[in-house]
Amino acid sequence: MTTENREGLIETAVRRMPKAEMHFHFEGAFRWSTVRELHPDGRALPEIPPWHGKPFENWEAFTAVFSQFLKPVTGKPEWIERHALEALEDLALQNVRYVELLVSHRFHAWRGLSEREVWEAVVRGRARAQAKHRIDAPLFLGVSRDQPPEAAEAIFEQIAEFAVPAGWLKGIDLQSDERARPNRDFARLYAKAAQLGLKLRAHAGEHGGAENVRDAVDLCGALHISHGTRAAEEPALVAYLARTGAWLHLCPSSNWLLGVCPSIAANPLRKLQDAGVRCTVNSDDPLLFATDTTREYLIATTEMGFSRSEIAGLAKNAFGASLLADRDIAEACAEIDRCLSTRKSP
Numbered sequence: 546m547t548t549e550n551r552e553g554l555i556e557t558a559v560r561r562m563p564k565a566e567m568h569f570h571f572e573g574a575f576r577w578s579t580v581r582e583l584h585p586d587g588r589a590l591p592e593i594p595p596w597h598g599k600p601f602e603n604w605e606a607f608t609a610v611f612s613q614f615l616k617p618v619t620g621k622p623e624w625i626e627r628h629a630l631e632a633l634e635d636l637a638l639q640n641v642r643y644v645e646l647l648v649s650h651r652f653h654a655w656r657g658l659s660e661r662e663v664w665e666a667v668v669r670g671r672a673r674a675q676a677k678h679r680i681d682a683p684l685f686l687g688v689s690r691d692q693p694p695e696a697a698e699a700i701f702e703q704i705a706e707f708a709v710p711a712g713w714l715k716g717i718d719l720q721s722d723e724r725a726r727p728n729r730d731f732a733r734l735y736a737k738a739a740q741l742g743l744k745l746r747a748h749a750g751e752h753g754g755a756e757n758v759r760d761a762v763d764l765c766g767a768l769h770i771s772h773g774t775r776a777a778e779e780p781a782l783v784a785y786l787a788r789t790g791a792w793l794h795l796c797p798s799s800n801w802l803l804g805v806c807p808s809i810a811a812n813p814l815r816k817l818q819d820a821g822v823r824c825t826v827n828s829d830d831p832l833l834f835a836t837d838t839t840r841e842y843l844i845a846t847t848e849m850g851f852s853r854s855e856i857a858g859l860a861k862n863a864f865g866a867s868l869l870a871d872r873d874i875a876e877a878c879a880e881i882d883r884c885l886s887t888r889k890s891p
């Protein structure tokens with residue numbers, strides 16, 4: 546079989562297999578066509594986003610996309626609802642069956658909406674997507690670390706008060722640039738979330754070093770690390786993560802385009818996985834990194850040399866890391882095996 550044929554078969558199998566997204570920001574998942582439709586300068590915007598295919602110069606260039614292009618197209622209930630519908634539809638069309646949808650606590654409220662109004666709009670959009678597609682999408686609060694810990698705790702408590710009893714809020718994730726404040730500063734926030742029975746996730750090991758990953762696990766109790774890439778710099782930490790059963794939710798395109806890794810091939814995904822750490826691959830912000838969930842798996846095959854069985858392992862890890870019932874996880878894993886089996890071409 547030629548390389549081209551083999552890659553074609555893997556691509557077909559990857560597209561077909563059920564997938565779970567474990568690192569996915571709602572704010573980074575807008576459709577560009579919708580942005581062009583709703584943005585005040587929409588008519589002047591190019592067909593392809595101007596940043597596509599190029600590494601961001603720095604973190605400021607990355608965040609400028611949110612402020613210039615994306616914030617102007619949110620903040621109204623009907624727009625938020627539409628974005629939620631479209632983001633989940635785009636995932637469902639890739640056969641993503643589960644996503645932990647990270648919702649920023651303030652990005653959508655800037656026109657004066659209350660936090661409750663923002664969450665209600667997301668939930669309406671989710672319900673519309675779920676009426677048409679099979680996709681679980683528990684909501685996670687994305688807490689920004691560019692505010693004092695006390696302020697983060699206050700906003701968390703305000704949202705938890707209505708979103709936990711409603712069954713909307715299932716977990717938290719500390720996000721944004723780690724250089725602003727380390728995870729250890731937010732240990733009390735994590736203790737409060739743990740008391741409410743929420744799933745604990747934290748961004749770490751992206752622009753912060755290995756120590757921030759260790760703190761996320763040890764001081765915040767977060768066994769689910771968004772990125773965790775730079776944990777690879779410290780072999781003792783890698784062994785520790787494998788021992789404690791932590792999960793790393795990596796995003797190869799994001800790491801390359803934000804300068805965390807010099808190339809996709811340089812991503813330590815394989816090194817971490819081979820060391821026994823449970824890893825997944827994810828898209829992070831699909832619109833900003835010109836990617837999607839399927840593409841991240843394909844990149845693992847073409848640029849990192851992952852075999853079919855290794856791809857199956859990554860995909861099964863993602864379901865294993867989910868909040869789904871054991872029965873649903875087993876069903877998804879069996880389907881992944883069927884899709885990627887080498888005995889019969891899919």
Ligand SMILES: [Zn+2]
Binds near residue numbers: 568570720748771829
């Ligand atoms: Zn992220």
